[in-house]
Amino acid sequence: MTPGRAIRLAAYYGFARWLPASNHRAGRWARLIRRWICRGVFKSCGREVNIERGAWFGDGSQLEIGDYSGIGVNCQVTGPVRIGRDVMMGPEVIIITRHHRFDRLDVPMWRQGSTEARPVIIGDDVWIGTRAIIMPGVHIGRGAILGAAAVVTKDVPDYAIAAGNPARVIRSRLEGAPGTGSAAVSNGCSGPAAAADAFRRQQGG
Numbered sequence: 546m547t548p549g550r551a552i553r554l555a556a557y558y559g560f561a562r563w564l565p566a567s568n569h570r571a572g573r574w575a576r577l578i579r580r581w582i583c584r585g586v587f588k589s590c591g592r593e594v595n596i597e598r599g600a601w602f603g604d605g606s607q608l609e610i611g612d613y614s615g616i617g618v619n620c621q622v623t624g625p626v627r628i629g630r631d632v633m634m635g636p637e638v639i640i641i642t643r644h645h646r647f648d649r650l651d652v653p654m655w656r657q658g659s660t661e662a663r664p665v666i667i668g669d670d671v672w673i674g675t676r677a678i679i680m681p682g683v684h685i686g687r688g689a690i691l692g693a694a695a696v697v698t699k700d701v702p703d704y705a706i707a708a709g710n711p712a713r714v715i716r717s718r719l720e721g722a723p724g725t726g727s728a729a730v731s732n733g734c735s736g737p738a739a740a741a742d743a744f745r746r747q748q749g750g
């Protein structure tokens with residue numbers, strides 16, 4: 546680790562992490578300071594990113610976050626994680642990218658080390674509800690919503706709303722949404738209409 550990086554991490558965990566949340570009166574300055582530090586720490590950091598009070602991201606070296614996205618209050622995001630743009634994250638979300646090993650019975654689990662990290666990928670324009678937990682290797686599709694306290698063990702399709710433990714798709718944002726009808730398909734739109742078809746295929750429809 547370079548000295549510059551180590552200094553930034555010390556400044557974040559020793560000071561900036563504990564500055565007020567962005568909805569506080571002094572939150573604007575706190576947000577700017579956290580963002581400035583994280584720019585020099587994350588693998589990539591987009592414009593207007595909002596890292597909230599108390600966020601934990603390890604050394605941040607494998608974290609990519611797109612423009613206008615945020616890491617919520619007291620969230621934990623460690624290992625290889627790619628967060629798209631325009632992603633909202635509620636408080637206390639946890640994103641996990643590896644597990645403890647537990648195959649042997651003759652060795653305590655804490656001595657067995659960890660599995661290989663499996664990257665978590667979050668598409669653009671996703672809303673992650675409070676206290677959601679996302680497991681290693683999961684891909685969250687573009688435009689998806691994860692309900693509060695969802696435990697997400699499998700990929701979530703584009704524009705799906707998934708909730709519960711384990712998280713299940715409860716409905717799609719594409720149902721009745723503008724731009725998802727046959728007109729959108731016939732004019733060659735590759736956005737939500739294509740996603741609607743993919744969603745139906747994934748649901749076996």
Ligand SMILES: CC(C)(COP(=O)(O)OP(=O)(O)OC[C@H]1O[C@@H](n2cnc3c(N)ncnc32)[C@H](O)[C@@H]1OP(=O)(O)O)[C@@H](O)C(=O)NCCC(=O)NCCS
Nearest residue numbers: 634635636673674675690691692693694695706708709715
């Ligand atoms: C997922 C969510 C967006 C769904 O909203 P909605 O489409 O209005 O859903 P509804 O309230 O109509 O509920 C639909 C069904 O899903 C269930 N459901 C909704 N949210 C759920 C959740 N978080 N966990 C488990 N089940 C949930 C409802 O009980 C209902 O079940 P039913 O059909 O058996 O009665 C919303 O409930 C949610 O969790 N939002 C996150 C809030 C949050 O964390 N905000 C702060 C962070 S920014």
